[in-house]
Amino acid sequence: MKHFALFVILVLVTFLAYLSSCQSNVSIQTAQYAVNGQKIYKTHCENCHGGKGEGLGTLYPPLTDQKFFAENRKKLACIVRHGLQEEIEVSGQKYDQPMPANTVLTDLDIAYVLTYITTTFGGIDSTYTHEEVKSALAECRP
Amino acid sequence: MLKNKLTTLFILGLLLSACQSGQERLPFIGEPDIVEKVVDGKTIADTIYPTIPPFQFLNQDSTLVTDRFFDNKIYVTNFFFTHCPSICPTMQRNLLEVYKKYKNDDRIAFLSHSIDFKYDQPSVLKKYATNLGVDNDQWQFVTGSKADIYGMSDRYLVFTSEDANVPGGYDHASFLVLIDHDKHIRGTYDGTNKEHIQQLLGDIEILLQEYK
Secondary structure, eight states: OOOHHHHHHHHHHHHHHHHHHHTTOOOHHHHHHHHHHHHHHHHTTTHHOTTTOBBBBBTBOOOOOOOHHHHHHHHHHHHHHOOOSSSSEEETTTESOOOOOOOOOHHHHHHHHHHHHHHTTSOOOSSSOOOHHHHHHTTTTO | HHHHHHHHHHHHHHHHHHHHHHHOOOOOOOOOOEEEEEEETTEEEEOOOOOOOOEEETTSSSSSEEEEGGSSSSSEEEETTOOOOOOOHHHHOOOOOOOOTTTOOOTEEEEEEEETTTTHHHHHHHHHHHHHOOOOEEEEEEEEEEHHHHHHHHHHTTOOOOTSSSSTEEOOOOOOEEEOOTBBEEEEEEEHHHHHHHHHHHHHHHHTTTOO
């Protein structure tokens, strides 16, 4: 009987260890944000930026440049909300087609979609949080 | 027993061949005119399918392109505008795949009409085409007067309208239309639907067989 209890505990510990290893380095919160973000991406972004974030020729930039995301992290929320009029450079290529604003997306929607984009296409493993969106939007250049 | 099996096989074979011969020719699309004419004293009904009338538009190189450019070719045509935020990017992304497959094949051409007659001047169309990855005249991007462009869209059976209430200011259907040597409509496909694009690729091959 004692042996059986020990066995059960051992199995439980192994199972828990297995579960936590599955989560790897992406937290449950990040995964949930990304799932919600995927729906928003399909509706508002995929037409131009493509199903895999590959962009389209030199009309619309790809969303796969980890370096660009890291260097412009604060600007990302502003770009989604207000669109872009000026030229930008992504992965050494210039793009000057204006991007339309997305005024229907709430701050939380933007957090979802940016988490989806940066983790799915951009190789980043952290959540673009609701708070991060709010503070970034407060500092957008007009 | 063996005889039975052979009979079954024979019937199956017949059925299969019947299916295949049915697929080898694309339909003619549009409301036909039934014209009665008298041949050898007898009145017979002739079915005439609609054709695309002659046209001339300004292309991305600021030169006139007419229906003559498409003589002895089949072509795929659509309606779009360069700063369209909704369906056009997906439609053009998909048509680009078809263009790449047939690039430099002079049996087929592509024709995109801009429905933004105010903004999409030839220089704008040129920049758009280049950025999309189109670098030869096999894919024509054209502009014209509102009446001419919207009139043509009716002939191609593609819905277009100027509408301030939709994103971008113009409403239109994302259809790709396949035209044969005689300017008949032989197929229409939703340019935003991957399965329809596969159908288009298959139908292009079937249509090209008619001109071998």
